[in-house]
Amino acid sequence: MSCILWKFSSNINTRSSSAVRNLIRHGHHLRGKPPGVARSLKQRLEEINYKNPSLHFRVDIGLPPPVVSRSTQLKERLSVVKQLRKNSELEKLARNKQLLINLEQANEEWLRTSGYYHIKKLSDHYGVYEHLFGDAYFLPVVPLCVNYTKADVKHPVYFGNLIKPSDAETKPEVHYESEKEALWSLILTNPDGHFTKQDQEYIHWFVGNIPGNKIDQGETIVEYLQPFPPKGTGYHRHIFILYKQEKRIDFSELKKSGPCLNLEDRTFSTLEFYRQRQEDLTPGGLAFFQSDWDSTLTEFYHNTLNMKEPVFEYDFPPPYIRPQEWFAKRRPFNLYLDKYRDPKQINKEFLMRKLKNVHPFKAPPPPLPYPNAVYFKDSVPQWLKLEKIKSRLKWGRINEIE
Amino acid sequence: MQYLRHCNKFTTRGVSTQVANADLNITDFVNRNPRNLERMRIGYKPDGYHVEKPGKCFWHKLNLSQSGRYVYATIEHFENGTVLQASTKEWALKKQLYKCIDSSAYYNLGRVLAERCLKSGLIEVYSNITPPKPDGKVAKFLEALQKGGVNLQEPPQFKPPRPWDQYRHEKPWEVTE
Numbered sequence: 001m002s003c004i005l006w007k008f009s010s011n012i013n014t015r016s017s018s019a020v021r022n023l024i025r026h027g028h029h030l031r032g033k034p035p036g037v038a039r040s041l042k043q044r045l046e047e048i049n050y051k052n053p054s055l056h057f058r059v060d061i062g063l064p065p066p067v068v069s070r071s072t073q074l075k076e077r078l079s080v081v082k083q084l085r086k087n088s089e090l091e092k093l094a095r096n097k098q099l100l101i102n103l104e105q106a107n108e109e110w111l112r113t114s115g116y117y118h119i120k121k122l123s124d125h126y127g128v129y130e131h132l133f134g135d136a137y138f139l140p141v142v143p144l145c146v147n148y149t150k151a152d153v154k155h156p157v158y159f160g161n162l163i164k165p166s167d168a169e170t171k172p173e174v175h176y177e178s179e180k181e182a183l184w185s186l187i188l189t190n191p192d193g194h195f196t197k198q199d200q201e202y203i204h205w206f207v208g209n210i211p212g213n214k215i216d217q218g219e220t221i222v223e224y225l226q227p228f229p230p231k232g233t234g235y236h237r238h239i240f241i242l243y244k245q246e247k248r249i250d251f252s253e254l255k256k257s258g259p260c261l262n263l264e265d266r267t268f269s270t271l272e273f274y275r276q277r278q279e280d281l282t283p284g285g286l287a288f289f290q291s292d293w294d295s296t297l298t299e300f301y302h303n304t305l306n307m308k309e310p311v312f313e314y315d316f317p318p319p320y321i322r323p324q325e326w327f328a329k330r331r332p333f334n335l336y337l338d339k340y341r342d343p344k345q346i347n348k349e350f351l352m353r354k355l356k357n358v359h360p361f362k363a364p365p366p367p368l369p370y371p372n373a374v375y376f377k378d379s380v381p382q383w384l385k386l387e388k389i390k391s392r393l394k395w396g397r398i399n400e401i402e
Numbered sequence: 403m404q405y406l407r408h409c410n411k412f413t414t415r416g417v418s419t420q421v422a423n424a425d426l427n428i429t430d431f432v433n434r435n436p437r438n439l440e441r442m443r444i445g446y447k448p449d450g451y452h453v454e455k456p457g458k459c460f461w462h463k464l465n466l467s468q469s470g471r472y473v474y475a476t477i478e479h480f481e482n483g484t485v486l487q488a489s490t491k492e493w494a495l496k497k498q499l500y501k502c503i504d505s506s507a508y509y510n511l512g513r514v515l516a517e518r519c520l521k522s523g524l525i526e527v528y529s530n531i532t533p534p535k536p537d538g539k540v541a542k543f544l545e546a547l548q549k550g551g552v553n554l555q556e557p558p559q560f561k562p563p564r565p566w567d568q569y570r571h572e573k574p575w576e577v578t579e
Contacts, residue, residue, distance in 0.1 A: 077493060084500060094500035094507075097542070101498040101510045103517055109494035118487060122522050125485040127436040160437075160523035191434055198432045232575070233431055234438040263423050290435070290523055307423040312431050314444060316562040335566065343565055399563075399570045 058129075061274075062138020063244060063284040065116065111143040119159050119286065126160055128239055128288060131191040132201075132270040144242050144285035145175040157240065163227075163289045166296040168238075171205060171224035174215050176242060176285055183245040184210040185218070185281070189268055192236040193229060195310070203268035204238065208251045221251045222266070223259050227291040228300060232312035235290040241270070242285030249280055261305055334383050338397070350391075350401045437523075443574045447559040448480055460528035460556055466543065472502045475515045475543070477524055486522055488515040508539040509546045516550020529554040 032038055039047075084090060093099040110118075116139045123129060129137040146157035148168045155167045174186060188205035204225045210218030229236040254273075256265055274281060301309040321339050328336045338346060358364065368374070371392040376385060390396045439445030440461045450458030458480065465476045477486040489495070490502035490511055499507050519527065533541035548554060563570045 077496075080497060084497075087500070090500045094504055097505045097509065099500060099506035099510065101495065101513075103513060106494045106498065106514060107517070109497060110492060113493050118518075121487075122485055125437070125479060125482050127434065131434055158521035161521055162523055192438070193433075195426050195428045195431065198434070230431070233433050234442045234575070235435055236433065236438075237435050261423070263426065290437075290441075305423050307426065310428050310431075314442070316444075319564045339566070346565075395568045397565055400565060 057135075059136045060138060061133065061136045061278070061283060063141045063282050065139055065141050115143070116140050122159050123286060123288070126237060126288070128237065128286070132189070132239065132241070133274065133283075134271055138283045138286075140284070140286035142176050142178075142242055142244075142285040144240060144287045146172050146240055146287045147175075148172045157287045157289045159286070159288055160237075161289055162235070163291055164294045165227045165229065165291055165300070166294055168289075168291065169226045174213075174240070176213050178213045180212045182212060183248060184213075185243045185245060185249070185251075186210065186215065186240065187243070187270070187273075188224075188238060188240050189270060190227065190236050190238050191270075193227075193233075194267065195263065197267065199269075201268045201270060202263065202266045204266075206251075206254065209245065209248055219251065221254050222256050225260070225266070226300070228297055228305070229291050229293050230310045230312055231293040231297070232314070233293070234314075235292045237288050237290055239288040240286070241283055243281040244284045246280045246282075249277060263305070332383060334387065343400070346397060347400050350398050353391075354401065441523075443557050443560045444562075445559070456530055462524055462527045462556070464527045464529040464531065464547075464554065466531055466540065468503060473507060473511050473543075475511055477515075477519065477527055486515075486518055486524065488518055505539045505542055508543040512543040512546025513550055516547045516552045519547075519552045520550065525551070526553045526556050528556040 090099065119140050120137065123140075124137070148155040148157070148163060148170070149172070150167045150169065153167075155163050157163065157172065176184075178184065185208040186205070187203065189201040189203050191201045193202050194200045202225075203222050204227065206220070206222035207215055207218040208221050227236065227238050260266060274283075298309050301307055324340050372389060374392070376388070380388070391398045394402060440447075445461065447461055448458045460480060462485070463478045463480075465474075465478055467474045472489055472491040474489040474491070475487070476484045479485045488511055490499060490507045495507075495510065495514060496502060499510065501507060519525065529544070531540060531544065533544060535541065544554065557574070560571075560574050
């Protein structure tokens with residue numbers, strides 16, 4: 001039978017005869033290499049994002065982590081573990097599922113042992129080193145305790161937690177362990193908030209030549225300024241970095257007198273700062289928090305910074321609209337054509353239609369309880385009916401002007 | 403890079419012109435914080451393939467694994483890999499535990515990880531761990547995490563409405579309680 005049909009089809013033009021065309025099987029065609037052979041998306045991305053380690057490497061500029069003899073440490077730890085195993089009370093608690101460890105102690109021990117490796121990883125995740133030091137990094141070997149206090153409530157700074165600007169109005173208490181004769185400097189910068197230069201930072205606080213851990217006795221180079229992330233820009237990182245000084249450094253060229261409310265003067269670049277003084281400075285401590293806009297900032301902008309409050313909105317990429325076709329088959333003509341019109345013009349038409357029924361002096365009529373129950377006068381084509389229904393129900397493009 | 407459009411629509415106020423802040427020329431603003439968009443819920447989140455298991459639809463994901471002696475819990479980011487970790491292998495935890503894989507080890511690991519998560523600003527973490535027993539070790543671990551303040555669900559990515567969409571959903575960053 002098929003043989004006969006084949007003969008028959010060869011006599012006529014296959015393009016014109018749909019009956020014959022239906023007999024041709026359009027099988028499944030595999031494009032490209034089969035799945036086992038072709039590279040996966042992950043492999044492709046790895047190839048694209050590959051960075052040559054001989055060119056893209058990072059330099060450790062920080063203080064070295066404390067060196068501990070592995071054998072003595074092991075001995076100590078083994079003896080402790082043995083004692084733990086003999087502790088019958090601990091066993092009882094553990095077996096009854098009631099053992100609760102002391103979180104503070106655990107945290108202290110963590111900061112002393114593996115904590116700085118973990119914090120370094122986390123800071124990389126937050127892009128701290130990349131945006132402050134470029135191709136350099138450091139291990140935060142010196143645990144830095146920063147505490148904001150507002151109305152007797154403490155707001156500690158760790159590594160990325162959220163602190164509202166209203167809680168950080170006054171300068172924080174800073175604590176770290178240090179020898180008496182060592183000199184330190186502490187800097188608080190915001191790499192996300194610069195209004196005009198994208199690769200610069202605002203310096204919020206700078207105390208130099210701190211003897212030991214007495215911040216009050218240090219030399220205040222730049223006075224403390226509270227965080228002021230503008231509305232709509234999201235979360236800004238505010239990074240405390242503690243540098244160890246080799247000797248007393250003269251910071252007079254960076255010194256700002258008074259409260260320094262001129263933002264241009266607070267422009268700062270950690271990379272430049274560090275480059276010029278890298279012989280005498282070594283970063284050792286790190287703490288950072290994130291902060292976003294809150295309602296107290298309006299007053300701060302108006303009264304303290306003496307400027308209009310800037311408000312931003314995220315600029316989403318425009319939706320993809322495929323090139324227009326001559327004959328858009330099986331698509332509603334009005335919806336299709338609207339996609340290729342100027343959106344401002346469409347919005348204007350909606351606005352004009354709305355303003356037609358607005359009286360300048362009278363109050364607007366109350367909204368109808370059942371807007372869709374209004375009768376259509378005369379004969380209205382279906383597409384226009386639908387458009388009207390959509391406008392009544394506030395569906396679709398009418399929302400752009402509402 | 404995230405560009406934020408300036409839409410300064412404030413009525414003119416009495417601004418003193420002596421301070422240079424008044425004539426700052428602000429046009430585009432770029433927030434360089436790589437975690438900002440994710441926290442604002444508009445960052446890119448991979449969708450993955452819907453029948454794939456485990457899925458890839460997360461910003462941060464909780465992983466839990468156990469070896470012969472220790473338990474390991476990590477927070478994984480879809481691009482950066484492991485970003486936060488805790489395990490009973492760490493001396494800080496091991497020092498205070500009787501055994502490193504029993505129920506109380508799991509529970510305490512959950513407490514420690516929760517504390518670290520809050521300290522690092524990762525409050526919402528995706529988790530596809532289903533505890534095999536309702537009162538077992540894994541359930542204890544998850545319970546400790548949730549008690550510690552970590553939300554084990556991530557909000558969906560906010561996608562901007564296109565002009566022809568039926569509804570305009572509320573923007574997450576405009577919601578203030």
